[in-house]
Amino acid sequence: MNEAIIHFYPGGPLLALVGNPNCGKTALFNLLTGSRQKVANYAGVTVERKEGKLTTAAGKALRVLDLPGTYSLHPRSPDERVTHDVLYGRAKGEKRPDLVVCVVDATNLRRSLRLVLAVKRLGLPCVVAVNMQDLAKARGLTVNTAALARELGVPVVGTVGTKGGGDTELRTLLDDPSLWQRPASAAANTDAPPSHATDADHDTVRGILKRLALDELIPHTMSDRIDRVVLHPVFGPILLATVLFLIFQAVFSWSVAPMDAIKAASDWLGAMVGTLLPDTGVMGWVRSLIVDGVIAGAGGVVVFLPQIIILFFFILVLEESGYLPRAAFLLDRLMGGVGLSGRSFIPLLSSFACAIPGIMATRTIANPRDRLVTIMIAPLMTCSARLPVYALLIGAFIPRREVWGLLDLQGLVLFTLYVAGILGALLVAWVLKRFTTRGQARTLMMELPNYHLPNIRNVGIGLWQRVAIFMKRVGGVILVLTIALWFLASFPGAPEGATRPAIEYSLAGTLGRALAVVFEPIGFNWQISIALVPGLAAREVAVSSLGTVYALSATANDTAQALTPLIAQTWSLATALSLLAWYVFAPQCLSTLATIKRETNGWTMPLIVAGYLFALAYLASFVTYRVALAFGAGG
Ligand SMILES: Nc1nc2c(ncn2[C@@H]2O[C@H](COP(=O)(O)OP(=O)(O)OP(=O)(O)O)[C@@H](O)[C@H]2O)c(=O)[nH]1
Ligand SMILES: [Mg+2]
Numbered sequence: 001m002n003e004a005i006i007h008f009y010p011g012g013p014l015l016a017l018v019g020n021p022n023c024g025k026t027a028l029f030n031l032l033t034g035s036r037q038k039v040a041n042y043a044g045v046t047v048e049r050k051e052g053k054l055t056t057a058a059g060k061a062l063r064v065l066d067l068p069g070t071y072s073l074h075p076r077s078p079d080e081r082v083t084h085d086v087l088y089g090r091a092k093g094e095k096r097p098d099l100v101v102c103v104v105d106a107t108n109l110r111r112s113l114r115l116v117l118a119v120k121r122l123g124l125p126c127v128v129a130v131n132m133q134d135l136a137k138a139r140g141l142t143v144n145t146a147a148l149a150r151e152l153g154v155p156v157v158g159t160v161g162t163k164g165g166g167d168t169e170l171r172t173l174l175d176d177p178s179l180w181q182r183p184a185s186a187a188a189n190t191d192a193p194p195s196h197a198t199d200a201d202h203d204t205v206r207g208i209l210k211r212l213a214l215d216e217l218i219p220h221t222m223s224d225r226i227d228r229v230v231l232h233p234v235f236g237p238i239l240l241a242t243v244l245f246l247i248f249q250a251v252f253s254w255s256v257a258p259m260d261a262i263k264a265a266s267d268w269l270g271a272m273v274g275t276l277l278p279d280t281g282v283m284g285w286v287r288s289l290i291v292d293g294v295i296a297g298a299g300g301v302v303v304f305l306p307q308i309i310i311l312f313f314f315i316l317v318l319e320e321s322g323y324l325p326r327a328a329f330l331l332d333r334l335m336g337g338v339g340l341s342g343r344s345f346i347p348l349l350s351s352f353a354c355a356i357p358g359i360m361a362t363r364t365i366a367n368p369r370d371r372l373v374t375i376m377i378a379p380l381m382t383c384s385a386r387l388p389v390y391a392l393l394i395g396a397f398i399p400r401r402e403v404w405g406l407l408d409l410q411g412l413v414l415f416t417l418y419v420a421g422i423l424g425a426l427l428v429a430w431v432l433k434r435f436t437t438r439g440q441a442r443t444l445m446m447e448l449p450n451y452h453l454p455n456i457r458n459v460g461i462g463l464w465q466r467v468a469i470f471m472k473r474v475g476g477v478i479l480v481l482t483i484a485l486w487f488l489a490s491f492p493g494a495p496e497g498a499t500r501p502a503i504e505y506s507l508a509g510t511l512g513r514a515l516a517v518v519f520e521p522i523g524f525n526w527q528i529s530i531a532l533v534p535g536l537a538a539r540e541v542a543v544s545s546l547g548t549v550y551a552l553s554a555t556a557n558d559t560a561q562a563l564t565p566l567i568a569q570t571w572s573l574a575t576a577l578s579l580l581a582w583y584v585f586a587p588q589c590l591s592t593l594a595t596i597k598r599e600t601n602g603w604t605m606p607l608i609v610a611g612y613l614f615a616l617a618y619l620a621s622f623v624t625y626r627v628a629l630a631f632g633a634g635g
Contacts, residue, residue, distance in 0.1 A: 012053075012060075014065065014095060014097045015063065015100075016099070018100050020112050023105040023131055024039075025069065026039045029066035035052045040324075041452050042319065042346065042447075043069060044068070046069065047364060049065050051065055052064045056174045060174070072118060073115075077366040099124070101126070102119050102126055102128045103159075106132045110209060116128055116152060120153075127154055127155045127156070127157065128155070129157055132160070133166075143158070144212055151208045152208070155176075230326050240330055245415060251387075252307070253408045254306075255306040259306050266295060266303070270291050270299070274291050296548055296563075298544055300388075300392075301478055304540075308384050312462065317454045320452060325346070327345060329342055339430065341370060342446060343366075343370065344374040346364070347365070348425070355378045355589065356595045359375050373432050375609075376428065376608070376609055376612075379589070380422075380425040380613075384466075388539075388540045392546075392567075396568040478541050481544075482544045482548055489507075502552070503549065503552040504553075508530050523572070523574055527546065528579060531546045536589075542583075546567070572633060573634075574624075574628035575625070585613055587610045
């Protein structure tokens with residue numbers, strides 16, 4: 001894996017945050033540096049090193065690294081290796097830290113302290129931050145930091161990663177110059193491999209906890225009680241299915257009003273600009289570029305913002321609540337059937353947002369074969385860029401009505417498409433299981449964090465970041481490609497006396513017609529064929545492209561109309577279904593392939609993935625189209 005080696009904050013002493021997964025390193029990092037890195041309630045959220053800058057009260061500038069969580073200094077998975085390499089000074093382009101802040105979870109000192117002992121042996125100056133002080137207090141645990149400091153022989157401070165000012169003690173401590181002196185006795189240790197002192201460490205930790213009167217286990221009864229239902233062999237899976245299903249219902253039924261409002265606003269804008277700008281000469285072209293290119297294209301994508309916000313709201317709430325590892329646990333058996341483990345669940349779930357963070361998250365999977373298979377199937381999870389395409393087609397072809405009095409039919413179809421992606425992924429994993437040896441059966445060891453009420457601020461920040469990403473795509477790649485397509489679809493203009501719309505004589509029209517030969521067997525017309533090409537860069541561009549292509553196809557006598565009714569009139573149901581099937585499988589995203597190349601260190605995997613996904617997409621669309629035709633959906 002190649003980490004980015006750009007230093008945003010060159011110079012200054014380097015401080016690294018190290019600790020077990022889910023102990024609150026990133027929350028603390030955000031407090032210290034003012035960053036907004038992702039924080040969530042499950043192990044393995046951070047999988048690469050992140051950099052930030054901190055200025056202490058005395059004005060000293062420090063570089064701070066947030067690292068993936070690790071259980072020990074013997075890395076078992078690629079994310080743990082990132083932390084290991086930094087601590088041993090082997091990370092490419094990064095110097096060895098000048099100070100290590102060991103973050104420990106006050107409610108789980110037994111395990112956290114073992115890592116502290118191992119880090120201490122590295123010979124780097126180190127301090128301990130006892131995080132989650134608030135949770136410990138709520139459970140009647142008081143960690144005497146002064147006594148712990150005496151036991152460990154390093155400074156210890158208390159922190160609360162989720163509260164403003166929860167890092168004050170740590171910040172103050174960083175101004176102490178004696179902190180940065182390397183312990184002379186251990187200086188020779190810096191390049192030694194991690195020692196295997198685990199048994200002795202175990203005893204040491206037990207002794208420390210005993211002397212601090214912290215050796216009694218205090219069960220977290222609330223989480224345990226919730227888990228009795230959530231992890232129940234019968235109710236658990238029913239609950240999981242219900243939760244997922246309700247999310248899809250909400251995506252459709254809650255978004256109606258805001259989507260209508262955005263659509264009305266964009267129509268109004270188009271009409272306004274249309275009347276303001278003259279329709280002749282150069283201004284006629286400008287008018288067409290703005291109305292048919294920018295507003296019909298990019299505006300057509302912005303409409304789907306409410307659905308994306310609703311989907312992410314639920315994903316963020318699930319991530320913060322601590323439910324995700326439980327879902328992984330419930331699905332472990334099912335995943336075992338196709339040769340994977342519950343470990344793959346969170347990377348695959350992240351892929352519903354976008355395959356890129358999903359593929360990155362596979363770094364938490366220790367088994368290389370499992371990791372590779374998970375990377376291969378991650379693009380089959382329905383990422384949010386597909387949502388506009390699905391929503392457009394569903395809006396055009398599926399009536400807005402209720403089934404059995406309570407279910408929204410459009411939501412039901414959307415759910416089916418998501419399920420189709422999941423089933424496709426399971427099928428591919430199952431086929432791969434035939435061709436690869438799985439090694440010995442592994443039991444799933446996964447931490448079940450305590451349930452939290454989702455922090456409104458975190459959910460708010462997470463949502464805002466998703467909105468920013470989406471709008472940046474609309475204003476960036478989507479807008480640029482839509483404008484490029486407008487040019488290709490407008491020039492060369494129609495010859496004298498042409499009867500058909502000008503677009504049919506343009507470069508894009510010619511290209512679309514050539515491509516249509518390939519796509520004709522699966523029912524795509526030339527307009528779709530054109531839209532698929534820029535859609536390779538970003539899936540939503542297919543929607544904006546269709547908006548532009550159809551806006552330009554409107555002849556003088558039939559005024560341009562909204563895209564949804566237009567495709568409902570001109571496409572057959574069979575074509576729409578075939579395009580949906582195409583989007584379930586096709587690898588229409590170059591950035592995903594680039595990420596696979598980076599994570600697997602070569603071109604082999606991205607080529608294999610692109611190849612098999614295109615083949616699968618064509619096959620699925622072909623079958624869908626033919627079956628739909630046979631059922632009379634071709635009219
Ligand atoms: N109550 C409480 N919750 C905290 C505190 N610090 C972090 N959290 C929560 O603990 C969870 C884990 O926090 P993260 O910062 O993502 O943990 P991490 O150590 O970076 O985890 P990985 O990146 O997976 O290793 C999140 O739900 C945080 O909101 C704290 O001091 N008190
Ligand atoms: Mg983290």
